[in-house]
Amino acid sequence: MREVAIIGIGQTKVGEHWEKSLRQLAAEAIRVAMHDAGIERADALYVGNALSGEIAHQEHLGALVADFAGLKGIEAVKVEAGGASGAAALRVGYLAVASGLNDVVVVCGVGKMTDRIEAMRTAALALTLDGDYEAAHGLSLAAVWALIMRRYMHEYGVKHEDFAPFTMNAHSNAMGNPYAMFRRPISAEAFARAPMIADPIGLLDMAPLADGAAAVVLCPARQGREFTDKAVEIVASAAATDAVALHDREDPLFLRAAHLSAQRAYQLAGVKAEEIDIFELHDESTIAAALSLEACGFAERGQGVRLAQEGKIALNGRIPISTMGGLKARGNPVGATGLYQVVEVVQQLRGEAGVNQVKGARLGMAQSLGGSGATAITHILAA
Amino acid sequence: MKPSRDVGIVGYGAYVPRYRLPASEVARVWRGGRGPLPIEEKAVPGLDEDTATISIEAARNALARAGIDPQLIGAVWVGSESHPYAVKPTGTIVAEAIGATPEVLAADWEFACKAGTEVVQAAIGLVASGMARYALAIGADTAQGRPGDALEYTVGAGGAAYIIGPREESLAYFEGTYSYVTDTPDFFRRPCQRYPTHGGRFTGEPAYFRHTLAAGRNLMEMLGLRAEDYAYAVFHQPNAKFPVRAAKELGFTREQIEVGLLVSEIGNTYAGSSLLGLTAILDVAKPGERILLVSYGSGAGSDAFSLVVTDLIEERQARAPFTRDYIARRKEIDYATYVRYRQKLHIQ
Amino acid sequence: MSIAHNWRLRNQRYRLVGEVCGNCGAKLFPPRDVCPACGHSMATPSLTPMQGENPPEGTNQTTAYVFSGRGEVYSYSTVYQAPEGYGEFVPYTVALVKLEEGPLVTAQLADVDPDEVRIGMPVEMVTRKLKEEGKDGIIVYGYKFRPRLKA
Numbered sequence: 106m107r108e109v110a111i112i113g114i115g116q117t118k119v120g121e122h123w124e125k126s127l128r129q130l131a132a133e134a135i136r137v138a139m140h141d142a143g144i145e146r147a148d149a150l151y152v153g154n155a156l157s158g159e160i161a162h163q164e165h166l167g168a169l170v171a172d173f174a175g176l177k178g179i180e181a182v183k184v185e186a187g188g189a190s191g192a193a194a195l196r197v198g199y200l201a202v203a204s205g206l207n208d209v210v211v212v213c214g215v216g217k218m219t220d221r222i223e224a225m226r227t228a229a230l231a232l233t234l235d236g237d238y239e240a241a242h243g244l245s246l247a248a249v250w251a252l253i254m255r256r257y258m259h260e261y262g263v264k265h266e267d268f269a270p271f272t273m274n275a276h277s278n279a280m281g282n283p284y285a286m287f288r289r290p291i292s293a294e295a296f297a298r299a300p301m302i303a304d305p306i307g308l309l310d311m312a313p314l315a316d317g318a319a320a321v322v323l324c325p326a327r328q329g330r331e332f333t334d335k336a337v338e339i340v341a342s343a344a345a346t347d348a349v350a351l352h353d354r355e356d357p358l359f360l361r362a363a364h365l366s367a368q369r370a371y372q373l374a375g376v377k378a379e380e381i382d383i384f385e386l387h388d389e390s391t392i393a394a395a396l397s398l399e400a401c402g403f404a405e406r407g408q409g410v411r412l413a414q415e416g417k418i419a420l421n422g423r424i425p426i427s428t429m430g431g432l433k434a435r436g437n438p439v440g441a442t443g444l445y446q447v448v449e450v451v452q453q454l455r456g457e458a459g460v461n462q463v464k465g466a467r468l469g470m471a472q473s474l475g476g477s478g479a480t481a482i483t484h485i486l487a488a
Numbered sequence: 489m490k491p492s493r494d495v496g497i498v499g500y501g502a503y504v505p506r507y508r509l510p511a512s513e514v515a516r517v518w519r520g521g522r523g524p525l526p527i528e529e530k531a532v533p534g535l536d537e538d539t540a541t542i543s544i545e546a547a548r549n550a551l552a553r554a555g556i557d558p559q560l561i562g563a564v565w566v567g568s569e570s571h572p573y574a575v576k577p578t579g580t581i582v583a584e585a586i587g588a589t590p591e592v593l594a595a596d597w598e599f600a601c602k603a604g605t606e607v608v609q610a611a612i613g614l615v616a617s618g619m620a621r622y623a624l625a626i627g628a629d630t631a632q633g634r635p636g637d638a639l640e641y642t643v644g645a646g647g648a649a650y651i652i653g654p655r656e657e658s659l660a661y662f663e664g665t666y667s668y669v670t671d672t673p674d675f676f677r678r679p680c681q682r683y684p685t686h687g688g689r690f691t692g693e694p695a696y697f698r699h700t701l702a703a704g705r706n707l708m709e710m711l712g713l714r715a716e717d718y719a720y721a722v723f724h725q726p727n728a729k730f731p732v733r734a735a736k737e738l739g740f741t742r743e744q745i746e747v748g749l750l751v752s753e754i755g756n757t758y759a760g761s762s763l764l765g766l767t768a769i770l771d772v773a774k775p776g777e778r779i780l781l782v783s784y785g786s787g788a789g790s791d792a793f794s795l796v797v798t799d800l801i802e803e804r805q806a807r808a809p810f811t812r813d814y815i816a817r818r819k820e821i822d823y824a825t826y827v828r829y830r831q832k833l834h835i836q
Numbered sequence: 837m838s839i840a841h842n843w844r845l846r847n848q849r850y851r852l853v854g855e856v857c858g859n860c861g862a863k864l865f866p867p868r869d870v871c872p873a874c875g876h877s878m879a880t881p882s883l884t885p886m887q888g889e890n891p892p893e894g895t896n897q898t899t900a901y902v903f904s905g906r907g908e909v910y911s912y913s914t915v916y917q918a919p920e921g922y923g924e925f926v927p928y929t930v931a932l933v934k935l936e937e938g939p940l941v942t943a944q945l946a947d948v949d950p951d952e953v954r955i956g957m958p959v960e961m962v963t964r965k966l967k968e969e970g971k972d973g974i975i976v977y978g979y980k981f982r983p984r985l986k987a
Contacts, residue, residue: 222920223917224917224918224919224920224923225919225920227917227918227919227920228919228920228921230919231919235942237845237866238866238941238942239942240919241845241966241976241978242930242942242943242944242966242978243915243918243919243922243925243928243930243944243966243967244915244919244930244942245915245917245918245919247917248913248915248930251913252911252912252913252930252931252932252942253911255911255912255913255955256910256911256932256955259911259955300916301914301916302915302916302917303913303914303915303916303917303930304913304914304916304950305913306913348872350942351932351940351942352932352939352940352941352942353872353940357910357911357932357940506947534946534947534964535924535925535965536925536944536946536964536965536966536980537964537965538965538975540975540977541962541963541964541965541977544963545962545963572975573975581977584846584850585850585851585963585977587851587902808986809985809986813985813986814985817947817985819949
């Protein structure tokens with residue numbers, strides 16, 4: 106197995122791209138990443154996306170995006186794992202290079218959510234739940250997070266307002282990210298006043314669904330220097346799963362897949378949680394953020410919220426999260442999200458995060474979740 | 489009519505939805521709040537309820553009281569004028585839901601408000617003939633009233649289920665039954681019409697009273713019985729006045745009909761009406777007591793039943809919720825909420 | 837139109853039919869091909885013994901199990917922004933219900949106002965309409981839970 110490096114990154118702004126189609130967004134991000142890496146050709150393309158069939162009436166994205174990005178003819182497939190599709194595509198690309206079978210691989214994550222009205226987007230996202238035993242009963246993904254959150258509040262004596270720091274931190278950081286969807290601050294009062302989606306999950310607990318694409322170029326680490334002096338190495342890639350339905354989990358308040366995936370990643374990288382400088386976690390909801398911190402060893406069970414309240418998640422905190430806005434403020438183009446997380450970690454490790462720069466960042470972790478935590482894919486990157 | 493083999497009720501069950509629309513609300517919207525009210529309030533089904541769901545719960549309650557294996561039920565018949573499908577029986581849904589399939593009969597029946605009692609008649613025949621050990625007879629409805637019409641004050645939702653079986657296993661057995669039927673179009677609905685049409689005062693004398701009184705009188709005469717021989721009597725209840733007058737004309741006192749008279753609290757539950765009244769009576773009846781039930785269905789006809797309660801009743805009454813429990817479980821709604829729940833805003 | 841798909845689920849939807857693992861005795865809802873507790877294969881093996889051969893040792897039979905429907909609320913949430921297809925029911929409350937036999941199940945709550953719901957509230961299963969597939973499609977019935985009427 107070879108070491109793998111990221112030699113180029115690209116992203117579009119996250120937002121409501123009424124004028125741009127799915128294939129246009131993907132091609133844009135890919136071209137920017139390839140330009141960043143200084144390459145004209147690649148051996149393979151992996152496209153991370155969830156729900157293109159449902160929302161864009163388009164499957165078969167590997168071949169389609171390859172063609173429209175000027176890469177017709179190469180190996181290309183769509184990779185899907187719910188909200189973790191982007192990270193899953195990265196993992197496949199990583200395996201392709203690490204195995205020795207491919208040298209230059211492009212991985213792109215793309216999401217086009219706004220072509221359907223909100224109720225249909227909600228229904229589409231519910232396809233990542235258990236269709237027969239969750240979605241069929243009228244559950245949305247937000248409702249599942251709400252079920253977790255209410256039980257969490259009940260067991261740990263936490264109030265809804267206590268989750269505000271996750272949202273406030275994300276929005277504060279997004280102000281310094283030109284690619285972010287929402288670049289204005291959110292106050293604690295606004296958080297508490299926000300209308301309910303599925304109580305206790307309110308509008309400001311959930312990351313906005315949006316359009317966007319992000320891409321990276323991979324090559325063997327040993328060859329990285331041929332392309333760029335800003336290569337960032339992937340020192341760990343690990344995936345794990347858990348029961349899709351919340352009711353089938355051994356402990357509904359523990360993201361077991363996130364835990365397993367993080368443990369494997371730490372092991373592969375030969376590091377401990379304390380050594381991680383940045384954690385781009387899957388803050389699809391405030392409760393997801395709290396549980397991710399707990400599952401990955403940054404907080405004890407039931408203490409994830411306290412970490413945020415104590416400011417430890419801020420850029421200058423012990424474990425900065427959502428450093429460029431996170432899913433909450435940078436936005437959540439579902440299948441693209443996993444790549445945005447990695448692109449942002451790369452920016453941090455390259456020292457290119459601007460006002461959001463985490464000082465001395467050397468090790469960054471990105472973790473994407475599928476559904477309500479049934480899939481977790483973690484990557485650790487090193488400067 | 490008397491079958492060659494005695495049969496009776498092995499188990500009974502009721503269901504009434506939780507929502508209540510006061511008649512005063514209908515008056516408020518349609519008459520500026522003035523005028524007499526035919527009842528106090530009526531039961532309104534929730535958005536997720538229909539004749540099938542009402543029938544299922546009533547049937548489950550009947551099964552709980554009967555304590556029998558549902559696989560032994562030979563027919564699941566539902567009488568209603570608001571079956572959820574025009575083609576596809578409510579009976580099969582209920583049969584599947586209670587575990588009575590696949591060796592079972594399961595068609596739907598319609599005869600306006602007497603569809604349920606017609607089913608009881610047929611169930612008696614099926615069981616007494618030896619073709620089935622038990623038969624499940626259900627009368628249930630979620631009928632609609634035309635907005636602003638007199639019937640909108642009273643048209644309610646609810647249902648009752650009866651497991652008919654051998655007399656030896658019955659908590660009440662049938663001494664005799666009688667049906668009186670003519671072609672009288674007092675109330676009807678053509679296909680694709682959302683609301684029924686009715687004949688106003690024609691629904692009284694030539695319809696409800698002719699058939700109800702004939703059925704009641706003729707049954708009692710056939711059996712050589714008089715009103716005094718009965719502990720309870722229950723009639724079809726389209727409003728609070730008709731059953732009281734019918735009872736009086738047949739010689740029954742107010743006390744005899746009080747327990748079974750539910751219309752003022754839950755409205756006219758159509759195919760469930762007299763059958764629900766009977767469940768309320770059975771909830772408190774004692775061994776040896778005699779009950780008269782006379783239904784009425786527009787179109788028109790009445791079924792009359794004379795029942796005698798057995799020793800088995802006392803151990804079975806409390807095995808399922810009492811009808812009074814369902815009636816007491818109420819949440820008042822206003823006319824706007826009622827319009828939403830009954831989907832009256834969906835205009836085709 | 838999801839006719840066959842919904843029909844396949846009727847036993848689970850109408851009667852909470854689950855199963856008991858023939859190997860470890862775990863009560864499962866819904867039924868599965870592989871026991872999540874012990875890994876035992878639940879389905880009948882497709883390779884049946886030849887005539888005259890004994891069946892393999894230890895083929896413990898998995899049996900169907902009908903849950904009582906009694907349980908308590910483990911968590912709940914009232915949905916205000918519904919997925920397409922459920923908008924007409926808003927607001928509705930969904931819950932994780934812990935069945936008295938052990939498993940957790942996801943379902944809507946019925947006949948209860950959102951502010952009346954409590955974690956730990958005893959509930960019982962009722963059969964209600966889950967949805968209609970349009971004006972000309974099937975009506976999907978299934979389990980919901982409501983506050984217990986009888987203790």
